Amino acid sequence: MKHSVLLSLLLALGCMHVHGAPVEQDGMQQGSCEDAQAKGAAQQALNKINQDRQEGYVLGLHRLSNVHITKHDENGxxxxxxxxxxxxxxxxxxxxxxxxxxxxPVHDTPVYGQCKAAIFINRVQRVVRLYKxxxxxxxxxxxxxxxxxxxxxxxxxxxxAEVQKAVSLSLEKFNKESGLANHFSLLKISRATMGMAMSMYYNAEYTIQETTCPKSTEVVMAEKCPQMACEFAHKGLCRASLFNIIGHxxxxxxxEIYEPEWEGRASPDPPGCNSPEAVRVAEEALEQISQDRTDGYILSLNRLYDLSHTPDKEKGVSFYKLTIDVMETKCHITSRKPWKQCKVRDIGGVPVYGECEVSASIGSEVQLQSYACAIREVPATLVVAECPDCPTADNLNEPVVKETANLSLQRLNEESRLANYFTLENITRASSQWVFGPSYFVEFTIVETVCSRNTDASELSNCKPMDCQFAHRGFCLGTHVAMEDQFEIRPSVGNKDSSFPNRNAVEVxxxxxxPQAAVVEEQAHVRGDSGHTVQQHNHTHLHPHEHMHSVTPSSDLAVSKPRGSLGTVVDQPAPVRSSPAASSCPSPHRHNLGIVKLRL
Structure with a gap:
């Protein structure tokens, strides 16, 4: 795995040593850095180096820069x-x-260097031994x-002083909010940085260890708690940030809390997070989650964090319990789009991230059993620290938010060529930023009403939403620049006498x-079917044919099973997570917001 890092640097810089025995290089033959066996030896050596170390961070392989080989017996x-x-x-x-x-990444002050290692490998006898x-x-x-x-x-x-403050306050916060049984204390600070956004901020990374005191121990007494000195003690890595905002x-x-090593050896490893089957289960289960949900936004897979796997050979299926990291996309559930077709919200779109606990089975196909997702917005302080000019979230009940939705919908109804008038269903998201003035961005869902677009304006307030399976729904983004006379809206084409006010800049x-029922019926038309009833109420499809439909659908027009029965998606704070138990977990991130202080 190659990493793009600034490597063209002076080698005479001050450095830190990761100690091991010195390497002797006498009587060796030159090898090729492109040789497959040499590359494999490099990977095995680096894994063993990382396993041998007791502090610091895992080192990744950028490249193999030199190889010498000494033959040892016939196969070694x-x-x-x-x-x-x-x-x-x-x-x-x-x-x-x-x-x-x-x-x-570069913005997180990278660390680079070189390792010299001697490793013995006998592939026939399956012996791998790191000498030094x-x-x-x-x-x-x-x-x-x-x-x-x-x-x-x-x-x-x-x-x-501010780094020390960040560590003490954050560790106190962790001990107070974690669901773990015992109190944790500081092992060692391993990294500290500072920066300026709207104000000064400090980041600290440090390791912690479980103590013998229960979580309920008072803060004053907890400082005297001895660390648990046995193989059962949990350890962890914490990442903390301290923001000095005016007045507070x-x-x-x-x-991340890591299970003691002995526990990891008690049972065989399940399939890893990079297993093609596990990835397939995660991707298809997430698609079925989208189909089951009735509101909110479609979620995209960021990574597979952990899993457990139980095969059932008699039934020819395997059961998976997955923990997947997800990110919210710009697609609303109403669209029913596949999640792979939807773009994830970036840092400028008030991003949302979370986790889903998923149970699913796989045989000839993947079948979702249940799910429980917890999502949350990225804190505004983290967004502003990286992007001071980006929009921030607004309360959906603010009058200006409702005004933006109503003005945007008014413009849609006056300018659209749709047959019927649409009404507001739900405001789903709102944000604002300062451009030439305060700009508001509101996302909302709409539903078709029983009133035609030619309905007199005085009657529009009495228009009821169309209460049938053929009602169209939609998803809108309205933009409102709240500055008098700064921008004027052009009259819509063919509607010179528009009643829309020119007092604010509004785009939609x-x-x-x-409707899914209409899609099914359209397919019936293509097939030439005629088994559906033709009476009761007029309606115009977006597809180019018009006729009458029955309020009660025939069996051919059955849409889908009731949604929302398999699980939930709720807004919750980020949990304290233990280290993954499965091998090669978690998998690499698919998305990166570029926010250093946010652990996705």
Whole structure:
């Protein structure tokens, strides 16, 4: 796995050593860095180096830069390797394979270096033994980072008063909010940075260890709690941020708690998060979740975080319990679009992320059994820290939000060529930012009414939503610049006498969705079927044919089973997560918002 990192740096910089025995290189034959066996030896060596280390971060392989080989007996060989490495965001306490970890991006002050290692491999006897290693790593100089990213945070001393404050307040917050049985105390601060957005902020990463005191221990007494000194003790890595906002201090923290190593050896590993079957189950189960839901936005798969797997050979199926990380897309559930066709909200769109616990089976096809999802908006403070000019979320009940939705819908109804008038169903999302004035962005759903678009304006308030399976629904984005006379709306084409007010700048974009019952009937028309009843009420489809429909559908027009019966999606704070139990978990992220302090 290659990482793009700033490697063209002076090697004479100050550095930190990851200690191992020195490597001797006498009497060796030159090998090729492109040789498959040499590359395999490099990967195995780096995994064993990471397993041997007790503190710091997992190192990832950037490239193999030098190879020498000494033959040992008929089938064995000692590989003397020089590895160019980069630091990842995984703690060595996690015991994760480096391939499942991400290298630190430029804005997170990357760390790079070299490892020299000697490893013996006998493939016939399946013996792999790391003899010795010596690693030298160093952070990319602040000046180089600043050239690429002037606003990125920079390293700060661990004993800085604000860093110490960030650690103590965040650890207190973690102990108060976690659902773990015992109190945790600080092991070591491993990383600290500072930056400026709307105000100064400080980031700290540190390791923690379980103590012998229960969680209920008072803060004053907890400081004296001894750490649990046995193989059963849990450890973890915490990432904390401290924001000095005018008048108060705000702290956030997210911790990964790792199971003791002995527990991981008690049972065989389930299929990993990169297993093609597990990925298929996750993707298809998420599609079925979208089909089951009745409101909200379609969720996209970010990564497979953990799983358990139970095969049933008699039935020819396998049962999966998955923990998947998801991100909200711009598609509303009403659209019924496949999630892979929907774009994830970026940092400028008030992003939402979360987790889903999913139960599903796979035989000839994937069958969703149940799901429970928890989602939440990315905190505005984190968005503003990375993107000061990006929109931030607004309360849906604000008068200006309702005004934006109503003005946008008014414009749609006056300018559209649809047969009937549409009315507001729900406001689903609202945000604002300052451009030339306060600009408001409101997303809302609409439903077709029984009134034609030619209905007199005085009668529109009495228009009722069409209460049948052939009613069209839609999803709209309305934009309202609340500045008098700054922008004027052009009269709609063919509607010079529009009654729409010119007092504010309003734009609207809507998608109108064909009812599923109408889609089924359209297919019946294509097939030439004539088994549906033709009476009772007139209605115009978006497809080019008109006739009459029965209010009560025939069996041919049955739509789908009741939705919302398999699970829930709720708004909840981010949970405290333990380290994944399955091998090669979690899988790599598919999406990255570029927010360093947010652990997706």
């Amino acid at each position: 060989a000692v590989f003397y390797l020089t590895l160019d490495v980069v630091e990842t965001n995984c703690s060595v306490l996690s015991r994760k394979d480096y391939k499942s970890c991400e290298a630190r 290693y010596d690693c030298v790593i160093r952070p990319v100089p602040a000046a180089r980072v600043s050239e690429t990213c002037p606003d990125c945070p920079s390293h700060v001393a661990f004993d800085n 201090t705000e702290t956030s923290v997210q911790c 974009e809507c998608e109108i969705y064909e």
